[in-house]
Amino acid sequence: MDALIDIRDVKLSYETEGGRLPVLAGVDLRVPEGGFVAVVGPSGCGKSTLTRLIAGLLAPDAGEVWLHGQQVTGPKSSVGMAFQNPVLLEWRSVLRNVTLPLELVAPRMPKREKEERARHLLTLVGLEGFEDKRPSELSGGMRQRASLCRSIVHKPEVLILDEPFGALDAFTREDLWQTMQKVKAEEPFTGVMITHDLRESIFLADQVIVLSGRPAFTQYTMQVPWQGERDLDLLYTPEGADMLGELRHQIQIAQGRAPQEAAQ
């Protein structure tokens, strides 16, 4: 098994007041070490649910979730997470928000070392000089940068990003994409990113998975042929336009707005 994240035919339903709600009906996802996979799919199809399975916060009804050759059976500190609305603690400085995961997973690491690591990351994402500010003194984009630092400060094996840039305006978002690339080049991680932005998916990921409508299965997989750090201009090349066209088509199928072809 050479995938670091290996999700096999996972099924999951929630118990609700109205009965069982089937959410995942057979999701497969494989991410090699150092790989970065984007997951797109209709709203409410089960994307966030999938991230909770990878993090071990939920157990599947059927199928298996493996991380680094070990079956996931409970919450994992080797998984870092970042969300659309960064949950930063207002009573802590930016620096001390970023050191928080180290306080939890590496309590014996000297304080100076923790802070050095946090400062290094904050500089990498362009937040040098903001270490002593409170989260409320930062813009939305800056909070998201700080949140990104916090999610990788303890070098998690796996980074999960659930619509991390969804609340940002288009230009700020593109800045963050470039920051993300820089971070990935300097601090390699294995990642899964949920997004509803198709351009973001092909710009950042090396594989894009389209989930069907709920209950979701892996409907379509696209390999992104671009390597390493990318230029935004790539999105406007014929190759970029073709990939976006195909993904848009797949989303329409997932939403039930375009007929499913006989064979993929």
Ligand SMILES: Nc1ncnc2c1ncn2[C@@H]1O[C@H](COP(=O)(O)OP(=O)(O)O)[C@@H](O)[C@H]1O
């Ligand atoms: N804890 C829960 N209990 C019951 N239903 C849930 C729970 N969490 C999510 N759901 C439902 O499961 C479906 C999938 O949710 P979610 O994974 O958040 O979708 P997505 O992230 O793709 O928008 C939605 O219909 C949502 O209302």
Ligand SMILES: [Mg+2]
């Ligand atoms: Mg979600």
